[in-house]
Amino acid sequence: MTVPLLKVDNLRIALAGDGATYNAVENVSFEIGRGEAFGLVGESGCGKSITALAVMGLLRRPLSLGGGRIALDGEEIQDASPAEMRRLRGKRIAMIFQEPMTALNPLSPVGKQIAEMFVLHEGMGWNEAMDRAEEALRQVRVPSPERRIKDYPHQLSGGMRQRVMIAIALACGPDLLVADEPTTALDVTVQAEIIDLMAELCAAKGTAILMISHDLGLVANMCKRVAVMYAGRIVESQAAEAIFATPSHPYTRGLVDSLPRLGERSKRGRQRLREISGVVPSIAAYPAGCRFNPRCPSVTDVCREMVPEATPLPAEGLVRCHHHG
Amino acid sequence: MAEPLLSLDDLAVHFKIGNMLGGGIKTLKAVDGVTLDVKPGECLGLVGESGCGKSTLALAIMGLLPPTRGTIGVDGQEISGNKAPDRMKMARTVQMVFQDPYASLNPRQTVRRTLADPLRLHGVTDKAEVEARVADMMARVGLRPEQADRYPHEFSGGQRQRIGIARALILKPKLVLCDEPVSALDVSIRAQIINLLLELKDELGLSYIMISHDLGVVEHVSDRVAVMYLGRIVEQGGWQEIFENPRHPYTRALIAAIPDPFHRAAISAKAKARGEIASALNPPPGCHFHPRCPLKADICVSQDPVLAAVAEGHRAACHFRDRVS
Ligand SMILES: Nc1ncnc2c1ncn2[C@@H]1O[C@H](COP(=O)(O)OP(=O)(O)OP(=O)(O)O)[C@@H](O)[C@H]1O
Ligand SMILES: Nc1ncnc2c1ncn2[C@@H]1O[C@H](COP(=O)(O)OP(=O)(O)OP(=O)(O)O)[C@@H](O)[C@H]1O
Ligand SMILES: [Mg+2]
Ligand SMILES: [Mg+2]
Numbered sequence: 001m002t003v004p005l006l007k008v009d010n011l012r013i014a015l016a017g018d019g020a021t022y023n024a025v026e027n028v029s030f031e032i033g034r035g036e037a038f039g040l041v042g043e044s045g046c047g048k049s050i051t052a053l054a055v056m057g058l059l060r061r062p063l064s065l066g067g068g069r070i071a072l073d074g075e076e077i078q079d080a081s082p083a084e085m086r087r088l089r090g091k092r093i094a095m096i097f098q099e100p101m102t103a104l105n106p107l108s109p110v111g112k113q114i115a116e117m118f119v120l121h122e123g124m125g126w127n128e129a130m131d132r133a134e135e136a137l138r139q140v141r142v143p144s145p146e147r148r149i150k151d152y153p154h155q156l157s158g159g160m161r162q163r164v165m166i167a168i169a170l171a172c173g174p175d176l177l178v179a180d181e182p183t184t185a186l187d188v189t190v191q192a193e194i195i196d197l198m199a200e201l202c203a204a205k206g207t208a209i210l211m212i213s214h215d216l217g218l219v220a221n222m223c224k225r226v227a228v229m230y231a232g233r234i235v236e237s238q239a240a241e242a243i244f245a246t247p248s249h250p251y252t253r254g255l256v257d258s259l260p261r262l263g264e265r266s267k268r269g270r271q272r273l274r275e276i277s278g279v280v281p282s283i284a285a286y287p288a289g290c291r292f293n294p295r296c297p298s299v300t301d302v303c304r305e306m307v308p309e310a311t312p313l314p315a316e317g318l319v320r321c322h323h324h325g
Numbered sequence: 326m327a328e329p330l331l332s333l334d335d336l337a338v339h340f341k342i343g344n345m346l347g348g349g350i351k352t353l354k355a356v357d358g359v360t361l362d363v364k365p366g367e368c369l370g371l372v373g374e375s376g377c378g379k380s381t382l383a384l385a386i387m388g389l390l391p392p393t394r395g396t397i398g399v400d401g402q403e404i405s406g407n408k409a410p411d412r413m414k415m416a417r418t419v420q421m422v423f424q425d426p427y428a429s430l431n432p433r434q435t436v437r438r439t440l441a442d443p444l445r446l447h448g449v450t451d452k453a454e455v456e457a458r459v460a461d462m463m464a465r466v467g468l469r470p471e472q473a474d475r476y477p478h479e480f481s482g483g484q485r486q487r488i489g490i491a492r493a494l495i496l497k498p499k500l501v502l503c504d505e506p507v508s509a510l511d512v513s514i515r516a517q518i519i520n521l522l523l524e525l526k527d528e529l530g531l532s533y534i535m536i537s538h539d540l541g542v543v544e545h546v547s548d549r550v551a552v553m554y555l556g557r558i559v560e561q562g563g564w565q566e567i568f569e570n571p572r573h574p575y576t577r578a579l580i581a582a583i584p585d586p587f588h589r590a591a592i593s594a595k596a597k598a599r600g601e602i603a604s605a606l607n608p609p610p611g612c613h614f615h616p617r618c619p620l621k622a623d624i625c626v627s628q629d630p631v632l633a634a635v636a637e638g639h640r641a642a643c644h645f646r647d648r649v650s
Binding site for chain 2: 255
């Protein structure tokens with residue numbers, strides 16, 4: 001057995017709030033192989049971003065690691081010191097955020113922010129680092145990089161800023177890139193270009209990707225495997241094609257069926273969209289048993305009482321549903 | 326041929342940007358010469374990237390922004406310029422559903438007041454009639470009678486959007502402008518709202534302008550589609566024509582950019598747009614799309630293409646409209 005690049009095992013994230021502590025994420029496990037693109041999807045508030053922050057060692061109060069293991073290349077990092085984590089971040093694991101403006105330093109030219117990575121992590125001198133920064137900007141296809149390195153973040157468009165973020169993240173050739181909704185703030189045609197760019201650069205450098213999004217279509221297009229989260233737990237994980245061909249959890253099925261499929265209307269005329277009844281529960285009111293049970297069309301008593309165990313699916317997939325099979 | 330319910334002729338909305346003292350007043354042509362019809366009972370999908378002028382167009386039709394040039398006709402009557410009827414009268418014909426159901430409702434008004442006030446303002450004084458119409462409208466959008474005395478914060482996002490739709494429909498308008506009505510909602514409840522809008526369209530014979538960046542939604546609901554780029558309509562036609570036989574390179578890029586989870590088709594590299602969207606403050610000369618266009622030639626820089634017919638009811642503004650296919 002080869003050791004996966006990232007192994008998250010039974011992750012639990014605690015959220016301290018008015019007198020009680022909630023499990024914002026629990027029982028989350030997944031593995032990402034070297035150079036593999038892995039997708040994590042789910043609705044707003046289900047725990048995607050905090051899972052990413054846990055991997056990066058960036059959980060801050062009121063959030064904290066409640067339990068579980070996170071291993072990078074077989075080495076556990078969940079208890080690593082802040083100094084060790086700082087060394088890992090940027091060098092071996094890097095992250096891109098949804099809103100690049102909040103992640104970039106508004107007071108520093110973008111070229112300097114990229115060069116800083118080489119100085120900090122590779123001990124390079126500033127002159128050489130600035131040359132490398134220009135090269136990095138060229139790689140993310142920023143036009144006239146020799147001029148752009150002197151620009152401040154606010155002088156760039158949203159798409160350009162996200163390219164700069166990618167350049168910073170990939171500067172030191174990390175093993176894993178965590179991308180949290182990297183294109184949600186961008187327009188569709190620009191989004192497509194950024195996703196292509198990310199996939200291309202990561203493939204060229206053998207960088208693995210943990211891609212986080214609420215857009216099942218986007219993730220399935222880019223990733224080999226996909227995990228679907230609902231209310232703090234992974235309910236299903238499968239190969240990307242299989243998620244659409246044979247969604248196994250009622251929530252995933254509901255999501256897949258509720259998307260208007262492009263081209264479908266031409267073929268079959270306009271069909272009423274399948275609805276998922278009810279609403280997403282709030283963290284303080286997660287229901288007992290299967291958390292999808294109040295909205296599930298096939299709910300029975302056992303769903304209200306017992307948390308479903310993982311049932312294996314073909315090709316290393318899994319589903320957590322009492323009524324599977 | 327039915328008379329159009331809405332007809333826009335060369336409509337322009339420009340904003341003055343900058344201050345007098347600095348001397349640098351610039352004109353931002355948010356909407357620049359839009360000619361467009363909506364027929365009774367029809368749903369027109371309006372798509373285009375962020376900042377291309379979709380919301381500005383809708384606000385002008387609502388009478389909330391004054392046109393810089395051109396005319397707006399509703400039901401055969403010109404509503405722009407000094408012949409404009411007052412807002413009160415307009416409200417009975419045109420209404421709007423906003424993207425953000427949180428921001429667009431008054432937090433201190435119950436559902437009952439939100440729905441009853443417009444009726445009273447428009448002279449429905451009989452208490453029993455007001456009650457009956459409020460109850461009827463709540464039922465139509467799927468809200469329960471006992472929810473009438475609750476405040477917006479007591480509702481979920483999807484329910485709030487139902488209140489927003491009820492408020493838009495209570496005066497029985499003929500045309501409803503929906504500006505991204507589902508994008509702020511959880512993915513799993515979007516289908517509920519789309520189904521509701523389509524049902525109400527059939528039941529009440531409404532016309533819609535549906536603004537959405539989700540092309541799957543637009544294909545699902547629209548009879549015709551108009552595509553905007555930097556303030557201008559670049560293509561319009563029947564939904565099937567637009568989605569299956571797009572003739573403007575920008576429309577082709579938009580469609581090619583959709584992550585299509587069901588087919589995972591290799592997107593034709595030729596259809597993709599490269600580079601960033603230009604600023605509306607500084608649009609490129611000639612065809613605004615030329616810097617990103619794979620078909621760019623000299624004429625595209627020197628001449629504005631006109632929106633001309635490529636087929637029955639299908640028009641595109643591209644110098645190479647007959648070569649794109
Ligand atoms: N700093 C914080 N303080 C309190 N609660 C938090 C904090 N950060 C996250 N949460 C809560 O933890 C849960 C998971 O949040 P998370 O940001 O991971 O969601 P997400 O899946 O990324 O959603 P989105 O798609 O909206 O980004 C949510 O209920 C959120 O309200
Ligand atoms: N009141 C205003 N004053 C000045 N500029 C404005 C004003 N309202 C809009 N604009 C500008 O007009 C252009 C069109 O904006 P608009 O909101 O109509 O775009 P949109 O197509 O609705 O975009 P989105 O998809 O992001 O909602 C943008 O460049 C915007 O910055
Ligand atoms: Mg998030
Ligand atoms: Mg808008």
